[in-house]
Amino acid sequence: MLAATTVKELRFSELYLGHETLDDRFSETPGADVNILSAGPALRRDLDLLLAMCRDALAAVSNSQRCRVLYDGVPYHVSVMRTTGGTVFVLRRIAGTIPSLSSLGIPDAYLRRLQVRDMSGLFIISGPSKSGKTTTACALIKQRLQAFGGLAVTGEELIELPLEGHHGTGVCYQTTIGGQLSFREGWNNLMRSGAQIIFVDEIRDEESAAAVLRASMEGRLIITTIPADSAIQAIIKLDALAAERLAPASVKTLMADGLAGVLHQRLGRDGKQPLMTETLFLRDALRTRSILRDGAYDQLAVDIKQQMAAMISSYEPARRVLA
Missing domain, CATH: 3.40.50.300 (P-loop containing nucleotide triphosphate hydrolases)
Incomplete structure (x- = not known):
């Protein structure tokens, strides 16, 4: 089980949320293996709140499979996969500043x-x-x-x-x-x-x-x-x-x-x-x-x-x- 209690603490490159029957998953770095997200109760509550925000944001954007959400002070890029088993939200953190x-x-x-x-x-x-x-x-x-x-x-x-x-x-x-x-x-x-x-x-x-x-x-x-x-x-x-x-x-x-x-x-x-x-x-x-x-x-x-x-x-x- 992951030690993180909030999404903000979770280290990931991509986060996969929302499938009705499959576990949520994440990858730590681009191109890395996608692992099952074993969340404790606190992290699970935070993930559920983030998922609800993603659903609301998508509903507010017509004719788009992408949106942006701000949760717990962190901006995320959200894209949507409509699979045979339901909608999956793929999240990536957005950098707050532009590097040199x-x-x-x-x-x-x-x-x-x-x-x-x-x-x-x-x-x-x-x-x-x-x-x-x-x-x-x-x-x-x-x-x-x-x-x-x-x-x-x-x-x-x-x-x-x-x-x-x-x-x-x-x-x-x-x-x-x-x-x-x-x-x-x-x-x-x-x-x-x-x-x-x-x-x-x-x-x-x-x-x-x-x-x-x-x-x-x-x-x-x-x-x-x-x-x-x-x-x-x-x-x-x-x-x-x-x-x-x-x-x-x-x-x-x-x-x-x-x-x-x-x-x-x-x-x-x-x-x-x-x-x-x-x-x-x-x-x-x-x-x-x-x-x-x-x-x-x-x-x-x-x-x-x-x-x-x-x-x-x-x-x-x-x-x-x-x-």
């Missing part, structure tokens, strides 16, 4: 490329499910606003992190897309905002893929996430989705001319930081842009390896000089 990129484990050698003032185009953060892609995206937006000022606007299906507000001389507004507001309506609102940075929380379909690619040529920085197992796979996935709406040749041209870069990340084996990362930046990368234009994506592996090695080797001498 360096504290997430992004190597210092890569941070300089992420902080180039005139960075524009489409920047993708990819990774497996639950690898912290949205956290990294929000950290990048916050850090760029602090460094350079300006305006950022987000379009998120469910707002998870507290990014809205002032960051240095910059400011961010968070908005929702989906539910009662269609993606097209929400996207048009983002494009009319005048923001220098636009964040779309995830490329889910051909409509969003085509939209971000078109916008990549308009001089703004468009940041988004894609579930993928590598940087190359993220590019291939974006191509495949966008080609459902745009001519294949146009997709490759937009990728070659509009892609700013890809940051791929995944958690270590124990589900903890630091992140394991690979990057691809397109600034001054003529060979890489040519590969994208030709659609020869398998050749990008060489460029990624060489570019990362060059960033690390150039960073080490600079660090020694500063020291």
Whole structure:
């Protein structure tokens, strides 16, 4: 039986509540085994109260399988699985603050490329499910606003992190897309905002893929996430989705001319930081842009390896000089 007497004390990555016949379960870290939640009387009462709040929150949100609840001072992201045996609520804690990129484990050698003032185009953060892609995206937006000022606007299906507000001389507004507001309506609102940075929380379909690619040529920085197992796979996935709406040749041209870069990340084996990362930046990368234009994506592996090695080797001498 677990020693925790409240949900707040319980350590978990995902919490599974509400099935009518199966035990509640939890996993301690992303990708870890899912264990039976053996709760004592006090913890069980707290879990039941949280479950009731999840049901009420879901009932208040029409046409959605996701919601957010605040229980005992802790915010949770809640998604719904409608199984043959009943509804299961899957909960994840939402961080109360946005960390810095360096504290997430992004190597210092890569941070300089992420902080180039005139960075524009489409920047993708990819990774497996639950690898912290949205956290990294929000950290990048916050850090760029602090460094350079300006305006950022987000379009998120469910707002998870507290990014809205002032960051240095910059400011961010968070908005929702989906539910009662269609993606097209929400996207048009983002494009009319005048923001220098636009964040779309995830490329889910051909409509969003085509939209971000078109916008990549308009001089703004468009940041988004894609579930993928590598940087190359993220590019291939974006191509495949966008080609459902745009001519294949146009997709490759937009990728070659509009892609700013890809940051791929995944958690270590124990589900903890630091992140394991690979990057691809397109600034001054003529060979890489040519590969994208030709659609020869398998050749990008060489460029990624060489570019990362060059960033690390150039960073080490600079660090020694500063020291």
